[in-house]
Amino acid sequence: MLKGLIRLAPCAAVLFSLIPSVHADDGRRVFTGTLGKMPIVVELNITQQDEVTGRYFYEKYHRDLPLSGALQNSTLTLTEGNNRYGDDKPLSTLELEETGSGWQGEWKSPQGKKLPVKLIEARLTAPTSSTLPFIAALPYSEPYEYLRLQGLKLKPAKKENFMGYHLQWWTEPETKISLFSVESGLSKDDQQRVNQQLLGRLWNEVISYHGCQLQGGENVEFMQQAQPKMISPAVVSLNISTSYYCGGAHPDFGDSPLNIDVKTGHPLSLEDVLWVGEGNPLLHAERDSLGDEPLSKDESNARYQYVSKELVPWVIKQFTALYPTEMKTPTGDDDCNFQDESIWGTSPWYFTEKGLYLGAYFARVQRSCDRPDWSILPYSLVKQHPGAVKLQLPQG
Known part of the structure; x- marks a missing residue:
């Protein structure tokens, strides 16, 4: 199987x-062909002719090489790579002419080596x-x-x-x-x-x-x-x-x-498992995808209001009762402040044998405070606030 x-x-x-x-909604188009004798796959976005962007990989290696340049009349001039981190090294270039089914032209290395390039619209x-x-x-x-x-x-x-x-x-x-x-x-x-x-x-x-x-x-x-x-x-x-x-x-x-x-x-959202708000639990796009489908504007706003106004204060209250030592108000600037509402708003979460784990997320200067090992909501508590999906949770 x-x-x-x-x-x-x-x-x-x-x-x-x-x-x-074979093209994406944002204007990207995909081509297959050869650079010299090597098969390549190329993605180009020529929506803005004075600012063409793209990338390509050799089928043998699969790693991307960035492309950028401009289209003037029917000539596409591209630079391979970039000097974004202050380097001033010479870069390879491609000069291509549009054909009825793609592009053809020449790749040139900084040392002057030249190889033919032939591309056609990809067919999948x-x-x-x-x-x-x-x-x-x-x-x-x-x-x-x-x-x-x-x-x-x-x-x-x-x-x-x-x-x-x-x-x-x-x-x-x-x-x-x-x-x-x-x-x-x-x-x-x-x-x-x-x-x-x-x-x-x-x-x-x-x-x-x-x-x-x-x-x-x-x-x-x-x-x-x-x-x-x-x-x-x-x-x-x-x-x-x-x-x-x-x-x-x-x-x-x-x-x-x-x-x-x-x-x-289906992937589960936290609202599918735990709901501490009024009314019915929120349902949103994440449950029907790999988690990449964006929320609608109304869904996003409703979820933000729920998380910030109801979920986070509730979580802090429960953890303060369950783990008073860990949740105590810090005495120094360098201490981890688990009473800060902002660290719980985007909690990574998962199931454990003992309960539902909710992680904290701190700003960069305090990232060492991330991933506390104690921040678990017992299933006995979670079961009192069931989410949108009826799950058979452990007894922990």
Whole structure:
């Protein structure tokens, strides 16, 4: 079953229909072709002819090279790379002429080496029924990433027994991104729904890695660790911790949990699990996607009002009663102030055996205060304030 979940079907492409056009709604267009003898994939946005942007990768290597330049009449002049961090090194250039189906011209290195470039509008095959849903959506939203992922494969890594469930870890070798699938312990249908979300998240993190590489250039760092936190017949919960430097002044780190409703395969929002407001719990777009679909303006405003006016004060009140020592008012400027409402408004959260973990998020100067190990709401308390989804929570 797992082979069907992760297969990208490149070999069977000729048997299926072609997607009619390959471009994003914001004007980006995707091309395939060659630079010299090397196959490449190129994404260009020529909506503003005096400020053309793009990127490309060699199919052999998959790593992005940034492009920028201008289109004058039918001649597209592009610079490969950039000197954004104060370097003053010479850069390679491309000079292309528009053809009926794409572009052709020449790539030139700073040392004067020249190679021919030929590009045609990319033509993608429609995904098959066995393609992972996350991958199947990419040709219509991110065709460039779809073509990149077709050249990548997951490799099996360690096996693990966690809370009585057998896990198979998978790694994408180029990025070193790893995540697990559930191999036993759930029904066949539940297992398939959960694994679609887990492996979709793995591929989404691979895309994030390449986005970081494009922004950060040669000095990029992107290290990630996934940890299962709880698996039960009702939920699969894990935390993904990322330390990264994608350019800019400082490196950073953060947690990005994934909480899956086993019976539907939907990611869970905190409002799906815990609701301390008046009336019915909020439902929003996150439950029907991988968490990337933006909230509507009305949803976003309603959620902000709920979180800031009701949830955060309630959380601080509960933690003060449960953990009075940890929540005491700090005596020095360098102490962690867990009474500060701003640190709980964007709490990463996940399930544990003991209760619902809510993390704190501090400003950069106090990031050492992040990730307290004690900030858990017992399930006995959570059950008194059920969210929008009826879940069978542990007794803890």
